Amino acid sequence: CGSDSSCYGPTNTVEHVRHVKRIQPGVPNAAYGPKAPLEWGQLNFLHTTDTHGWLEGHLKEQNYGADWGDFVTFSRRMKQTAGNMGVDLLLIDTGDLHDGNGVSDATTIDGTDSMPIFDEIAYDLLTIGNHELYVSEVAYQMFNNWARKWGDRYVTSNVKAFNQTSGQYEYIGATHRYFTTEKGLRVMAFGVLFDFTGNSNASQVLKAADMVKEEWFTDAINTCDPIDVFVLFGHNPVRQTDSSNTLKTVFNEIRKVHPTTPIQILGGHSHIRDFAVYDDNSVAIESGRYCETLGWMSMTGFSSSNSAKSPFVYSRRYLDWNRQTFIYHTKQTEQAFDYGSGLRVTGDITKVREDLRLGDLYGCAPQTYCISCVPFDNSSNIFPGVVVPAVTAIVVNKTREDKSRLIIGNTGAIRFDLHQGPFTYDDNFIVSPFRDVFLYIPDVPYDLAKTVLPKLNKGPIAKRDLATMPIPRDSCTDPSLGYLTRREMRQSHGVVRRQEVVTSGYATTDDWGTDGDDTEHTGIPNYSLPGYFQAEANFPEGKDPEVVDLVFFDFIESLILSDLGANYTSDMVSCYIDCSFTSQDYMLPYAKLAWQENIDNCPVAIQ
Numbered sequence: 206c207g208s209d210s211s212c213y214g215p216t217n218t219v220e221h222v223r224h225v226k227r228i229q230p231g232v233p234n235a236a237y238g239p240k241a242p243l244e245w246g247q248l249n250f251l252h253t254t255d256t257h258g259w260l261e262g263h264l265k266e267q268n269y270g271a272d273w274g275d276f277v278t279f280s281r282r283m284k285q286t287a288g289n290m291g292v293d294l295l296l297i298d299t300g301d302l303h304d305g306n307g308v309s310d311a312t313t314i315d316g317t318d319s320m321p322i323f324d325e326i327a328y329d330l331l332t333i334g335n336h337e338l339y340v341s342e343v344a345y346q347m348f349n350n351w352a353r354k355w356g357d358r359y360v361t362s363n364v365k366a367f368n369q370t371s372g373q374y375e376y377i378g379a380t381h382r383y384f385t386t387e388k389g390l391r392v393m394a395f396g397v398l399f400d401f402t403g404n405s406n407a408s409q410v411l412k413a414a415d416m417v418k419e420e421w422f423t424d425a426i427n428t429c430d431p432i433d434v435f436v437l438f439g440h441n442p443v444r445q446t447d448s449s450n451t452l453k454t455v456f457n458e459i460r461k462v463h464p465t466t467p468i469q470i471l472g473g474h475s476h477i478r479d480f481a482v483y484d485d486n487s488v489a490i491e492s493g494r495y496c497e498t499l500g501w502m503s504m505t506g507f508s509s510s511n512s513a514k515s516p517f518v519y520s521r522r523y524l525d526w527n528r529q530t531f532i533y534h535t536k537q538t539e540q541a542f543d544y545g546s547g548l549r550v551t552g553d554i555t556k557v558r559e560d561l562r563l564g565d566l567y568g569c570a571p572q573t574y575c576i577s578c579v580p581f582d583n584s585s586n587i588f589p590g591v592v593v594p595a596v597t598a599i600v601v602n603k604t605r606e607d608k609s610r611l612i613i614g615n616t617g618a619i620r621f622d623l624h625q626g627p628f629t630y631d632d633n634f635i636v637s638p639f640r641d642v643f644l645y646i647p648d649v650p651y652d653l654a655k656t657v658l659p660k661l662n663k664g665p666i667a668k669r670d671l672a673t674m675p676i677p678r679d680s681c682t683d684p685s686l687g688y689l690t691r692r693e694m695r696q697s698h699g700v701v702r703r704q705e706v707v708t709s710g711y712a713t714t715d716d717w718g719t720d721g722d723d724t725e726h727t728g729i730p731n732y733s734l735p736g737y738f739q740a741e742a743n744f745p746e747g748k749d750p751e752v753v754d755l756v757f758f759d760f761i762e763s764l765i766l767s768d769l770g771a772n773y774t775s776d777m778v779s780c781y782i783d784c785s786f787t788s789q790d791y792m793l794p795y796a797k798l799a800w801q802e803n804i805d806n807c808p809v810a811i812q
């Protein structure tokens with residue numbers, strides 16, 4: 206076919222517009238909650254991304270209090286609405302399913318108990334995130350179990366896994382998916398990961414620039430089968446932030462062959478709400494993180510024969526992940542909303558939480574400590590407030606406890622704010638989910654060791670995405686008295702009470718301005734933070750030590766060695782406490798050590 210336009214089906218016609226048109230949102234509702242009904246189009250999208258195991262919802266933040274069971278009900282009701290309206294609704298996920306919550310991370314292999322909970326969502330398309338590829342066992346779980354189960358709906362256009370039987374790297378999911386929607390739109394979908402290099406050797410990530418040269422890809426974009434719309438979805442920020450972003454590479458290749466066919470883009474990875482206009486016939490949405498946001502996008506402009514009638518009109522909306530939102534947009538009441546399927550999933554999550562003992566209490570945090578709602582050196586910041594004292598007190602090799610030590614970590618290892626009140630087994634994973642081993646080099650001259658942190662913070666970050674991300678919460682809290690069980694917590698915030706106030710939360714600015722948030726919020730402070738933190742432990746009083754044990758996460762070993770210079774090599778590095786002592790293991794002992802006051806009557810702070 207090549208570039209002969211006759212062979213790639215319907216194309217846009219006539220009216221070419223300079224600016225991508227949008228459906229005007231309705232009049233805002235003054236009361237707290239969603240501002241107006243969603244603007245449905247002919248083709249609609251619900252988008253999840255970077256859920257990172259938060260299937261239980263946010264137990265301490267009522268604005269994100271829905272759980273995955275509520276989402277099951279919502280997605281089913283929305284599919285039915287689409288059916289009743291005679292339009293299409295696609296459900297899409299763009300990866301990072303693990304690392305961030307006890308539901309996904311408290312099992313020996315991440316995801317063992319959380320992945321089955323995804324079963325009840327009828328996703329049309331899913332793709333892989335970098336967090337499915339750090340650990341070989343997890344990559345194989347995706348390859349051997351979930352890719353098989355999801356079939357051609359799991360599209361991993363540039364990610365392969367090593368098949369131990371064939372001895373070859375093979376695509377984990379499908380390279381692409383060509384399908385026809387219920388209403389007859391012919392869709393060609395590609396699912397691309399950014400140019401990720403931190404994967405274990407169980408997988409192989411093809412650079413997008415190479416992927417687009419693969420025969421299957423050129424065949425797919427030059428196919429004689431008609432294509433009404435491309436869906437380009439991937440674990441990739443929708444805005445070109447750095448050279449590892451691959452969406453634009455693929456977009457450009459599609460455009461060479463299909464200059465005006467609509468390309469709907471869905472992204473993730475940088476954990477923000479965002480929307481970008483690529484060209485007159487292409488827009489892109491990114492839908493936040495951690496089951497805080499559900500993304501909505503719609504488009505209209507296909508003729509009755511499905512040919513594109515430019516200009517298309519689009520809408521986008523970022524929905525807060527709570528039952529009030531779900532109930533409002535399905536025109537239900539609190540009493541009538543639930544489906545048995547959703548309630549069963551809620552029950553499954555409760556069972557997983559009980560089996561894994563995620564509610565076990567380890568301490569009572571005296572206040573809230575956040576990652577970026579206050580400056581990095583503020584005592585309410587989680588680094589000086591919790592992480593530095595915790596690693597100082599707990600990360601100690603008993604045989605070397607008399608030595609001075611510098612402990613260095615990447616700030617990206619801390620994933621979420623720590624809320625005042627009960628600190629549970631679950632909170633350990635919420636704050637520090639990774640299994641990054643504490644390594645060390647003994648007796649490094651202090652004059653050299655002390656140069657490492659400044660060098661790290663000047664150099665490239667072991668990718669710290671959170672620095673640019675808004676944290677949607679107040680630093681002040683409103684503790685209600687008494688310790689609540691999970692069920693009580695859930696009941697107390699399952700429905701956000703309507704108040705005549707605008708609460709704090711995401712206030713997003715994107716290519717279309719500031720009206721994308723479904724519920725208006727006042728916004729929250731978001732201070733930037735360095736890529737790395739450091740704790741000084743057991744230093745002599747009033748003077749510098751001669752040498753220190755330099756302790757660090759294995760995740761940043763290569764950076765540390767390069768900053769120490771050529772005299773330091775990996776054979777000088779060993780496990781500090783033992784090779785199973787990781788970043789999952791210091792917060793619980795610290796909570797036991799530092800936060801026992803009020804433990805029997807620990808007030809829950811639900812924001």
Ligand SMILES: Nc1ccn([C@@H]2O[C@H](COP(=O)(O)O)[C@@H](O)[C@H]2O)c(=O)n1
Binds near residue numbers: 301336615616639667
């Ligand atoms: N073992 C690990 C793995 C990752 N990180 C941090 O997570 C960041 C990536 O997270 P996304 O959700 O944005 O994909 C990575 O840049 C590291 O900061 C880690 O610390 N340890």
Ligand SMILES: [Zn+2]
Binds near residue numbers: 255301474475476
């Ligand atoms: Zn992520």
Ligand SMILES: [Zn+2]
Binds near residue numbers: 301334335336440
């Ligand atoms: Zn990611």
